[in-house]
Amino acid sequence: MQNETTKKITTGLIVLVLLLVVVYVFGSPNFFGRFGIGSRSAEIVSEVVREMFQDISIGSLSGTIAGVSGSVLTLEVPVLAGVRIPEDADMFLRSITIGGDTKIVEQTWKSEEARIEEMAIYREEGGIPPSPYDMRTLTLADLKVGDRIAVSVGGGNIVDMLEIVPAEIKRTNQ
Secondary structure: OHHHHHHHHHHHHHHHHHHHHHHHHHHOOOOOHHHOOHHHHHHHHHHHHHHHOOOOOOOEEEEEEEEEEOOEEEEEOOEEOOEEOOOOOOOOEEEEEOOOOOEEEEEEEOOHHHHHHHHHHHHHHOOOOOOOEEEEEOOHHHOOOOOEEEEEOOOOOHHHOOEEOOOEEEEOOO
């Protein structure tokens, strides 16, 4: 099972790289734009990404908040599963609706002193290694345009979700 998944991912990535090279060359307005091929590049990338990851569940994505309207965030997602998404692709902007159960936190680095102290305790006592982050609970009002966030869903494949109700949002402005 593991080998099959690894083969699928490897084959998919090779195909994706080749397709992205073709899309880049034929989609470049400076090179082949005069032939009218460039207008399909974003559409092709969207189709390839969806095809590649149809059997693989990706539960989170990261991006920058481009807009806030009530309980809905507009998220710019320039990269999805390691694939650069063109700005004119339908996958570039995602609608994030904050639900009643959505947990919003801020992830910040602990101070060096705190990390050293916690690691010393961990080395003596064992157990679970300490996190290098402090987590602070936020509200929707704390999220602003320009904030970088990571959005996680409880289940399903986020690649196909253009409108998302996340289980958790982490602000990662560092």
